[in-house]
Amino acid sequence: MxxxxxxxxxxxxxxxxxxxxxxxxxxxxxxxxxxxxxxxxxxxxxxxxxxxxxxxxxxxxxxxxxxxxxxxxxxxxxxxxxxxxxxxxxxxxxxxxxxxxxxxxxxxxxxxxxxxxxxxxxxxxxxxxxxxxxxxxxSEEASVTPYAPGLVTKAVTYPFNDPSLVDQWHYINNGDVRAGLNARAGADINVKDAWALCAGDPDIVVAVVDEGVQWNHPDLAANMWVNAAELSGEDDVDDDGNGFVDDIYGYNFSRRNTPITYETGNHGTHCAGTIAAVNNNGIGVCGVAGGSGKGDGCRIMSAQAMTEGSGSSAAFLRAVKYAADNGAAVINCSYGYTGDPFSSDAAFAEAYEAEVAAYDYFQATPNDVLDGGIAVFSSGNGTLDHAEYPGGYYRYISVGALASDYLPAYYSSYGPGTNIFAPGGEVQSGNSYGEILSTVVPTISDGAEYAFAQGTSMSAPHMSGVVALGLAYAKKLGKTYTRDEFVSLLLSSANSIDDLLVGKRSSYGGTQQLYKYRGGTGGGAIDVWKLFMNIEGTPCLEAVQGETNHIDLEPYFGGNASTLTYLSVEVSDRDRTSLALKDDPVIEYGRLKITPQQFGSAKFVIKAINGGTVIGGDKEGGMEITRTVSVICRPVVSKNGGWL
Amino acid sequence: MKKIYAFAFAMLTLLGVVSCRQNHLAQDEVLDIVGVWELSAVDVTKAAAFGDETINVYVTFSQDNTFVLYQLLGEGRYSEYSGEWTLSGNFLFGSYSDGSRWASSYTVTVNKVSLVLTTSDGSQISTYRKIDAVPESVLENLKY
The missing domain is CATH 3.30.70 (Alpha-Beta Plaits)
Known part of the structure; x- marks a missing residue:
């Protein structure tokens, strides 16, 4: 049965x-x-x-x-x-x-x-x-578990038609036990509602500094960065004069005079899929910044620094410079030094001066939105209590890994140097659905085009995709920032998981004492909706599912919020349904009263009168003021694993 | 002890599971969930398949708005939880004795033999059948 x-x-x-x-x-x-x-x-x-x-x-x-x-x-x-x-x-x-x-x-x-x-x-x-x-x-041999989809489920409430989105808990987590017995609804990057606002922009390019990316993969090809001059130019000629010959989708720095090779390892292709696999194309998987099906995905550049698991420092440095010089705004660096060779930032910078110079150069090269690029690294799989290098260096973003229960995966390094956490996946006994599903190279994956993998190698591309998506949204709104401003927004667009870090956690990898991670997760778990609201400048409030919430409006209407006359609270039908509001929202004593019955996000447009109890124009009165606030209803989860 | 195999494409419809002598409950009828219930089916409508773990759940809702829950997910011994519940119309929510809230709130349909809890986001429908008492075999098989 x-x-x-x-x-x-x-x-x-x-x-x-x-x-x-x-x-x-x-x-x-x-x-x-x-x-x-x-x-x-x-x-x-x-x-x-x-x-x-x-x-x-x-x-x-x-x-x-x-x-x-x-x-x-x-x-x-x-x-x-x-x-x-x-x-x-x-x-x-x-x-x-x-x-x-x-x-x-x-x-x-x-x-x-x-x-x-x-x-x-x-x-x-x-x-x-x-x-x-x-x-x-x-590098360690990248091991993936091939994925063979079953019957296509009609994904009624999913925003895109990619059939395997249902198996990507890391984007939309319904708490389905297949992603893990303790999988929590809402334990994801909270991108579902954000996708409706923006899902990508082809002018935003993410360079994957890694093994080569399979640029002709059916679920990646449409989102590959293309050097148009080289594509339509002559072979063996540097058509655009950028110093490289035939660099159509990127360049292979790990082997001289060799085009990008992707059959030498899955790692680069898997990371690329998480960043921007093509969304809503009726096949395969989704990527964080993969677009909405209208050719609006962010683009992936293959800056190949490794082949068959090895690459020299020089290859990495050159790949990073290439990314900077050819329009990448983000570099995804899912690599690090094992053996914990550095005990301080100073020691790292002293020993690896050429590396720091290259990353600094990238982070000082302007793009459409910022005055510098953003380097994203994985924090390491060594279960260390500090981020591994180079990611741990204070000026780079280092990403730890979460499992489907919104808790740190057993392997993830954390602590000083770790800036944020994102899904990295974790194998569950008996199945791989708790891991991260993305694109792989069929010829080296037993014919599968998609496969599961886990690691902080997977959490970094989630963050890279989020950075790219945030830049796309900022560009859409016509906003620009200094690099530092944007990084501040990014790292504060997160949910704390400290409340969940109690007791012990058992997994395939052993037992973790969760208190050790408190204060060691940087900003917490990345949240794309919060990032979008921060970019917009819309205040972002939190409500608890299943309760009547009274959200204080004083920060948004000023100290007299409780005595103002309020005219209306409006919420769109779509947002109302998203939160499954029990009743109409109302303002009582300067507080927004709502009873969301479902986790989700919504915007409320609140109108009040400043300077009177009626609007003037005839009688002397006040003027109408309007503020928009967004509310995230985070999932209320039984922290103890209870069935109800 | 009935084992549930959560299997792929488990599309048990609501009507098929609840043996309905009445198709719907009147709006103002007071729902009564007091009793001992055994999980008999789970319908997860948003995923293509479950794993093949077995799921065993027994819950006793008491008149004083407390509950006791025994659950075994997969192998091993039963875990015991307790706490409080509140039923407001057909809206059920509760919390555990350690203060944490239930993972979801639920809408309820119930009759003398069957209780159906649907999560607020509609993603999971759990059906319970009424039994006389939690089996001895469960109480003897609790985690220490």
């Missing part, structure tokens, strides 16, 4: 965060690394050769001695080739100089040269400010 609607291969879904192995570094000395004495060359070398790429160094020159330094580098014993680490992009001279990108070089070494010896020799030159080994970083 029991049936399983979906047949899927029983591969255990393992962590899919890109874990880049990096041996534990010695903490460098406290020196700033700028003016370093000639007789301490070691101080300029910021990491060890142990995980170094076969024979490559990254070297930063003193700006005043660049030409001389270049010559010196080329003539150093053991050095086979010298090229700029960051290719120059016409028009970006100022920023390249400001962040020192124009002073970094990549040295290719002779086959039998000792990297340490050459590093010492190079560091001994007075023209050299810094030496880093170009680390080869490896």
């Amino acid at each position: 029991e049936m399983k609607a979906y047949r899927f291969l029983t591969l255990s879904a393992i962590l899919t965060l890109l874990a880049l192995s990096c041996s534990r570094e010695q903490e460098p000395t406290a020196q700033a690394g700028k003016a370093v004495q000639n007789n301490y060359p070691e101080a300029k070398i910021s990491n060890s050769a142990r995980s170094a790429s076969a024979g490559e160094l990254m070297v930063k020159l003193d700006p005043a001695q660049r030409e001389q330094g270049e010559k010196a580098l080329r003539s150093t014993l053991g050095v086979r080739g010298v090229e700029k680490l960051f290719p120059h992009t016409p028009g970006k001279e100022d920023l390249e100089a400001r962040f020192g990108l124009d002073r970094w070089y990549l040295l290719e070494l002779d086959e039998n040269a000792s990297a340490e010896a050459v590093a010492l020799a190079v560091a001994g030159r007075e023209e050299v400010a810094k030496v880093e080994f170009n680390r080869l970083m490896r």
Whole structure:
């Protein structure tokens, strides 16, 4: 009598965060690394050769001695080739100089040269400010659980017709036990009602810095960023003069002279789907900023920094610069260093100066809405009580992972350096529906076009998609911000989960003591509706389901709110239904009285008279004032797991 | 103890489960849910399928507006919960003894043998049948 609607291969879904192995570094000395004495060359070398790429160094020159330094580098014993680490992009001279990108070089070494010896020799030159080994970083094999959809369910109340939206609890969570026995209705990014206001904008581009993205995937193709000049140009020609040949959907930095490869790993494609899989196209899954079916999705750029699970630092840095120089407003960085090599931001910035320069460069490159880009990282799967690097660095957004019960997944790192939490999924015993469903490459996924995966690798693209969606909405409303202003809005558009962090939580990964996460989730769980209201400037209030709420209006009507004469409270039919209001909303003693019976969001337009009890014009009286407030009814959930 | 296998496409219609001697309750009739109830069916209309866990639920609503709930989701021993309930017209809500509210409020239809609770967002309809008492086998199989 029991049936399983979906047949899927029983591969255990393992962590899919890109874990880049990096041996534990010695903490460098406290020196700033700028003016370093000639007789301490070691101080300029910021990491060890142990995980170094076969024979490559990254070297930063003193700006005043660049030409001389270049010559010196080329003539150093053991050095086979010298090229700029960051290719120059016409028009970006100022920023390249400001962040020192124009002073970094990549040295290719002779086959039998000792990297340490050459590093010492190079560091001994007075023209050299810094030496880093170009680390080869490896990721854990991305393991996904293929998904084979069953009968298409008529999704009556879902906003889009993608048949597998019903299995994406991370967007719309109905508390269906299939996503987890403790799945809570409303434990999602709260995007359902926001999608009605805005679902994307093709001018907003998110670069996936990762394995290659399958640009011809049926549920991604329409939302891929396309370099039009290259698409219609000639092969083997840099048609648009941006310094890269045939970069149609992005570029492959992990292999020289190779187009984007996506069959070498699923990780990039899965992240891309979460960000902007095509919505409302009658197939597959949805993406956070995937549009509404009218070609209005945000665009995905493939900045390939890895192949088959490995990529060098230089590849990542170049991918980030490419994203900045070709119009990406957001970079999704689902990777980090395992082994917890850094104990402080200062240590990280000191050791990885080239990396920080690249990310800073990206975050200073303006776009349509902001005066700088936004880098989003995963917080790490090491169950640590602090965010892993580079995401943990204070200037980057680091995202922890939630499961379908609105609680931290067992694997997620948290604590200092973690800015926000978003769904990352968690395997439930017996099924994968508690994980994150997104696009994958069929040829390496046993023929499946969609699959489940879990990890902070999945929570970062949720946030990247939310950033992109927020930028799209801001653009729609004609708003612009400084980068810092927008990041502030983003990180305060969240729900606290601290009330739920009591007792123990048991999962496939073991037992968590939830109190440990209190105060360690940054702003809390990201909420797209709140972000939209923050962008609009509409006050966002909370109501409790199943109760009569008396919401204080003093912050919106001033200190005299309780004695004003109110004219009306209006709510649209759609919003009324969304909250399933028991009665008409009314104002009593300066409070909005509503009884929502269902979780959802709605806007109320409230009119009052300021300066009288009647509106003037005839008799002397007051003027009409109007304020709009939005109300989110968060799900009331039995915190203890009770059935009712 | 009746086991429920929540199975795919469980589209039990409301009418089919509630053995109706009356098709609807009069508007002003006072609903009475006092008694001992065993979960007999769950209809989740917003998802294509459940997992194949078994769900066992027994709930006793008492005259003094308190309740006791025994539940076993999947394997193991029964968990016991208690708390308070309020029925306002056909609108049922409640809270547990630890202060947390029920996961949802419900609209109620009930007769002498059957109780149907529909979550406020309509996504889940649970049907209970009236029994005399919570079985001994449940009370002997509680979590410590």
